[in-house]
Amino acid sequence: MKMLEQGLSKKKIEEILDKKLAKDYKYTSGSILGSMCTIPHKFAQKIFCKYMHKNLGDPGLFPETAKLEEQTVDEIGELFGGTGIVGSFTTGGSEANLIAMRIARDRRPDIKHPEVVVPLSAHMSFDKSADLLGIKLRKARLKNNFELDIDHFKSLINENTCGVVGIAGTTSLGLVDPIEKIGKMVTDTDIFFHVDAAFGGFVLPFLPQLGYSIPQWDFAVEQVDSITADPHKMGLNVIPSGGIFIKSENIIQKLGFEIPYLAGGNFKHLHIVGTRPGGTVVSFWALMKYLGNKGFRDIIHNCMKNTHYLSKQINKIDGVKLAAEPLMNILGITTESGESICELDKMLRKHDWMLGKFEEFNLIRIVIMPHVKQSHLENFVRDLEIVVKDIGLN
Known part of the structure; x- marks a missing residue:
């Protein structure tokens, strides 16, 4: 399709776009139950639109935006x-995990065939990173309850291990690996310890405030070197906004890239991308100030309330069950018989439910994001009961 010689009116373009994009799913419909993203907070949208021209790929031109990023990272830390x-x-989390994997590899130039130990539940971004960086991933198996087999994890650590990874909010079920136990394994070693909390990072800090008991997962575990966490997930920030949070500034100084030709001057950085939006930083700084701890806590409280509601309803349906008790606002559905969930997922999609299918673990994932209301879950449970009966699971 060739570019138009004469441009169209703004009104006409908007009409065309509305028509072209009409079949896209909308968070407000309630049918999106498998996504870890949601509608960005309206205030974050407003701030982002005002400052979207900021480019932190050249921070010397936007020094005050760069300072806001430092402040925001410190506050999140x-x-x-x-x-x-x-x-x-x-x-996003994928870039943050790639950065962490590069750090793990490049800190140990003495290892000719670098390996990183990860749980089988680790996000696909670690497979991508290993492929790009020439790292061998050694994957520790899970137990029948989907928790990490910590003994198998330990057995995979050897003289080629440059890094280990623990997950704080697994992609499939939102479970938290035994971060403290992994930390003890790498005590007094030169093995880099990264925690992937892309989803859990903006859920877990608020759960103890709501009376939930959760395992230690963050920098409170002294061996943890870095954490991935995504403001564009439960932080309700605009897309794209992930984050890499690092304990030692020396890492940036020793392993950072330099770009000497920038208009704002040279600087050290670990990013994979060059041009980098500053508007997402400004919007999340503003959102943290606007919501405060209480605002985020209230959002998590509501998500957890809906999670518990859905858990109770699933437990009433013969033929399916929870794959594990939810630790946060993620839950998994599997079959009581052990039969494949593929047909269940297929039929639910015919009812317009957009879910996450994990064939490897034989479960369907539901993420109770802020856009998910109890009325949406009531409709889902009704359809789930119908489908379970129709395909003979009960």
Whole structure:
């Protein structure tokens, strides 16, 4: 399709777009139950639109925006049990995990065939990172309850291990690996310890405030070197906004890239991308100030209330069950008989439910994001009961 010689009116373009995008799913419909993203907070949207021209790929031109990023990273670092934490916003958890994997590899140039130990539940971004960086992933198996087999994890650590990864909010079920036990394994070693809390990072800090008991997962575990957490998930920030949070500033100084030709001057950074949005940083700084601890806590409270509601309803349906008791606002549905969930997922999609299918673990994932209302869950439970009966699971 060739570019138009003469442009169209703004009104006409909007009409065309409304028509072209009409079949896109909308969070407000309630049918999106498998996504870890949601509608960005309206205030974050407003602030982002005002400052979207900021480019932190050249921070020397936007020094005050760069300072806001430092402040925001420091504040998030404290939320994660640390002090003096450094890092930056990224395009998302995948880039943050790639950065962490590169750090693990490049800190140990003495290892000719670097390996990183991860749980089988680790996000696909670690497979991508290993492929790009020439790292061998050694994957620790899970137990029948989907928790990490910590003994198998330990057995995979050897002289080629440059890094280990623990998950704080697994992609499939929102479970938290035994971060303290992994930390003890790497005590007095030169193995880099990264925690992937892309989803859990903006859920877990608020759960103890609501009376939930959760395992230690963050910089409070002294061996943890870095954490991934995504403001564009439960932080309700605009997309794209992930984050890499690092305990030691020396890492940036030793392993950072330099770009000497920038208009704003040279600087050290760990990013994979060049041009980097500053608007997402400004919007999340503003959102944290606007919501405060109580605002985020109230959002988590509502999500957890809906999670418990859905859990109770699933337990009433013969033929399906919870794959595990939910620790946060993620739950998994599997079959009581052990039969594949593929047909269940297929039929639910015919009822317009957009879910997450994990064939490897034989479960369907539901993420109770802020856009999910109890009325949406009531409709889902009704359809789930119908489908379970129709395909003979009960």
